[in-house]
Amino acid sequence: MCGERRDGENIPSESDLIRQAQAGDRAAYDRLVRLHQRSVYRWAYNIVRTHDVADEVTQEVFVRTFFALDRIDPERPLGSWLCKTAVNVALNLIRKQKFRSQFVESLGPEGAAELAPSTDQPDTTLRRKRVMERLQAAIDSLPPLYRTVLLLRTRDHLSYEEIAGHLGVSLGTVMSRLNRARSKLRSLMGDSLEDLY
Amino acid sequence: MLCSKVSNWVLSHGAGEVPSQWRGHIDECATCRELIAQIGALDGALAVDDVPDPGTAYWDGLAPGVERRIDSVRDRRAARAVSPRWAWIGRWAPAIGVAALAILVARELSTPPTVTVPLETDLSVTANRDAGVSPGDASEVLPTQPGPTGRAESRSRESERERPAMRAAAPATESRPTMSAGASGGDQDVMHSTEPTSPSTVAGLSNPQELQPPSPTVSDTPLWPDRRVTIMGEIDSSRLRESADDESNLADEGAAAVAEKVAELAGTSAETLGTLAEPNRLESPQTFRAQGPSDTPNVTADMRRLDELLDLRRQIGIIQSIAPADRTEEQNERLCAMWYRVGMIATETNLVDSAITQLGQCLQVLDGRDRENWEDRSTQLKNRRATLSP
Numbered sequence: 085m086c087g088e089r090r091d092g093e094n095i096p097s098e099s100d101l102i103r104q105a106q107a108g109d110r111a112a113y114d115r116l117v118r119l120h121q122r123s124v125y126r127w128a129y130n131i132v133r134t135h136d137v138a139d140e141v142t143q144e145v146f147v148r149t150f151f152a153l154d155r156i157d158p159e160r161p162l163g164s165w166l167c168k169t170a171v172n173v174a175l176n177l178i179r180k181q182k183f184r185s186q187f188v189e190s191l192g193p194e195g196a197a198e199l200a201p202s203t204d205q206p207d208t209t210l211r212r213k214r215v216m217e218r219l220q221a222a223i224d225s226l227p228p229l230y231r232t233v234l235l236l237r238t239r240d241h242l243s244y245e246e247i248a249g250h251l252g253v254s255l256g257t258v259m260s261r262l263n264r265a266r267s268k269l270r271s272l273m274g275d276s277l278e279d280l281y
Numbered sequence: 282m283l284c285s286k287v288s289n290w291v292l293s294h295g296a297g298e299v300p301s302q303w304r305g306h307i308d309e310c311a312t313c314r315e316l317i318a319q320i321g322a323l324d325g326a327l328a329v330d331d332v333p334d335p336g337t338a339y340w341d342g343l344a345p346g347v348e349r350r351i352d353s354v355r356d357r358r359a360a361r362a363v364s365p366r367w368a369w370i371g372r373w374a375p376a377i378g379v380a381a382l383a384i385l386v387a388r389e390l391s392t393p394p395t396v397t398v399p400l401e402t403d404l405s406v407t408a409n410r411d412a413g414v415s416p417g418d419a420s421e422v423l424p425t426q427p428g429p430t431g432r433a434e435s436r437s438r439e440s441e442r443e444r445p446a447m448r449a450a451a452p453a454t455e456s457r458p459t460m461s462a463g464a465s466g467g468d469q470d471v472m473h474s475t476e477p478t479s480p481s482t483v484a485g486l487s488n489p490q491e492l493q494p495p496s497p498t499v500s501d502t503p504l505w506p507d508r509r510v511t512i513m514g515e516i517d518s519s520r521l522r523e524s525a526d527d528e529s530n531l532a533d534e535g536a537a538a539v540a541e542k543v544a545e546l547a548g549t550s551a552e553t554l555g556t557l558a559e560p561n562r563l564e565s566p567q568t569f570r571a572q573g574p575s576d577t578p579n580v581t582a583d584m585r586r587l588d589e590l591l592d593l594r595r596q597i598g599i600i601q602s603i604a605p606a607d608r609t610e611e612q613n614e615r616l617c618a619m620w621y622r623v624g625m626i627a628t629e630t631n632l633v634d635s636a637i638t639q640l641g642q643c644l645q646v647l648d649g650r651d652r653e654n655w656e657d658r659s660t661q662l663k664n665r666r667a668t669l670s671p
Contacts, residue, residue, distance in 0.1 A: 110348070117344040125343075129332045139335075139343075146347040147354060179607060219326050227606050237295075238327040263292040264648050270292075270319055277319045 102158040105150075113153075116162065117146050123163060124170050130235045131174035131228050141174045148173070167250045171232055178228055215276050222272040230265035233258055287313045296321030586626050593619050605646065617643040617655045624662040633666045 096104075096112075098119070104112035121142065128141035148169055149156070156165060223231060236247045248258045270277065283306045291299060296317045299307065307313045600608065600616050608616075617640055624636030637659060644655040 114344050114348065117347050118340075121340060121343050125335070126330075126332045135333065135335060139339075142343065143347050143350055147350045150347075150351050151354070216326065216329070219323075220331060223327070234327065238324050239330060259293045262294075263289065266292045266295075266320055266323065267648055269323060273323070277322060 098162055099158040102153070102156060102162060106153045106156070106158070113150060120163060120166050121146075124166050127167055127170045128174050130239070131171065131232055132178060133224055137174075137177060141170060141177060144173050145169045164246075164250060168252065171251060175228055175232075218276055219269075219273060222269050225272065226265055226268060230261050230268065233261040234265040234269070237262060284310060284313055288316055291317055291320050295324050297324075586628075589626060590623065590632075593623050597623075608646075610647075610651075613643060613646050614651060614655075617647070617658075621655070621658050621662060625665065628669070630666065630669050633662065633669060637662050637666060 096115075098116070101112045101116050101119075105116060124145050125138055125142045128145070129135070129138035132138050132141060145166060149162075149166060156162065223235075226234070232251070233247055236242045236250065237244075242250070244255055244258050248255045251258070283303065287299065287303055287307065287310075290303075291313075299317065303313075307317065597616065597619050600612050600619075603612065620636045620640040620643060624633050624640065627633050627636065640655065640659050640662065644652050644659065647655060
């Protein structure tokens with residue numbers, strides 16, 4: 085789950101670090117950042133699909149969390165808060181015009197062009213690699229909301245309830261988005277899905 | 282039937298969680314088996330983490346970077362902070378803002394609207410026409426005329442009360458056998474009269490400008506003309522249009538002029554607002570059948586159609602300004618509904634063609650039953666297009 089990775093050993097518990105940070109201990113907050121930075125970056129990247137924007141989202145998430153420390157319950161996992169914030173910040177950034185053009189350029193027609201079936205006949209490994217590239221392009225071309233739900237489910241193996249909680253949507257919405265995301269992905273991949281078997 | 286259930290389940294839950302009661306069907310159904318295999322392969326491939334590792338240097342520098350940004354934000358906030366002497370302004374700012382907004386809204390709402398739907402005007406047209414009284418003498422027939430800002434609801438009630446007086450003042454109206462008094466109540470029985478009227482009785486209506494509602498008085502101006510004005514205005518609008526259409530059908534020049542004026546008053550404002558206030562209307566085939574495309578050479582109907590097309594164009598523009606990837610399902614479906622509506626009310630073949638094309642593109646992003654539904658409607662549009670002359 086998002087936020088469960090640890091960068092080091094023998095560290096104070098997360099709730100202790102949160103309490104210390106709430107008391108004004110900047111070093112404790114620094115530890116919290118290091119604890120969760122990979123998870124937050126990963127989730128940001130899964131939504132925005134570029135390193136620069138994912139970096140921007142990651143930093144913004146930790147800045148926002150710092151100024152919201154007094155509203156965080158130390159007894160609850162910080163990862164859930166961070167994931168929700170990351171998704172919100174990333175989606176907001178995508179919506180903003182500043183990032184839209186970059187996003188569309190990287191995921192728009194070019195992404196669709198990458199989905200065009202290749203005519204050559206590579207060997208199995210190369211074919212598999214190409215199929216994975218096509219799958220990646222197909223994932224990129226999914227609407228961010230669909231992509232987020234799908235990857236939360238398939239990569240992080242979150243339960244439906246956890247996804248609903250992280251995204252602040254109903255269980256029905258999660259199921260509906262999963263359904264549509266898989267359906268779109270399946271139609272985008274077409275016959276090349278067989279190469280994934 | 283079971284295939285669609287299996288498909289729906291697998292697409293939502295993944296390949297590994299198919300209920301055991303469907304196993305028998307899946308063993309026999311090649312389509313379901315293929316779908317499960319595809320989704321299983323897809324989920325397996327998706328589980329491969331493709332997030333690149335930015336490297337140790339990046340991870341080491343992230344926390345200090347966050348710290349710098351926190352300090353930067355703090356500095357900015359400190360720079361914006363006002364001295365304690367003026368800090369009370371910040372504390373009271375929300376309350377001051379709300380109060381200012383309330384004053385603005387109150388002032389805005391207390392301003393009389395410029396376009397109104399004077400129901401009594403129409404009543405006077407019908408009644409006066411029946412009575413053979415010119416509009417200039419309307420005050421002689423109708424006891425009182427609320428100002429243009431009077432609410433339609435109160436107008437309806439007043440009309441109910443005034444009807445006996447009006448009938449007394451207009452004996453020709455009272456004696457008409459087609460008046461279904463009490464059948465539908467209210468003004469409708471007066472306005473829906475289809476009894477032909479002698480052209481000579483409407484000859485005095487050659488100057489439609491006389492039908493302009495009287496100027497508002499202080500007592501007629503409501504302080505809070507709330508949304509009911511719009512909603513009731515739409516009802517009045519439809520009644521007025523029906524009445525206007527009836528009058529146009531008399532093929533009388535004077536009546537047509539009246540109809541045009543009434544529709545101008547009623548249609549342009551209330552119809553537009555009514556369209557916005559009632560989104561389901563765009564999607565209801567019953568409504569389309571009830572209203573129907575206005576192909577008749579009727580000025581009123583054409584104005585109404587044009588008005589709606591303009592409004593649809595505006596609404597379509599709003600949704601199309603959103604990038605397709607960012608549109609919600611509801612927005613996509615609404616776009617389909619609006620293009621469908623354009624195709625159904627347009628009489629210009631190029632506009633219908635365009636609506637068919639656009640609807641075809643819009644429904645591509647829909648799934649399942651929604652898509653089938655709009656594909657059916659697209660077929661309806663194509664059928665309608667075939668009936669139009671090239």
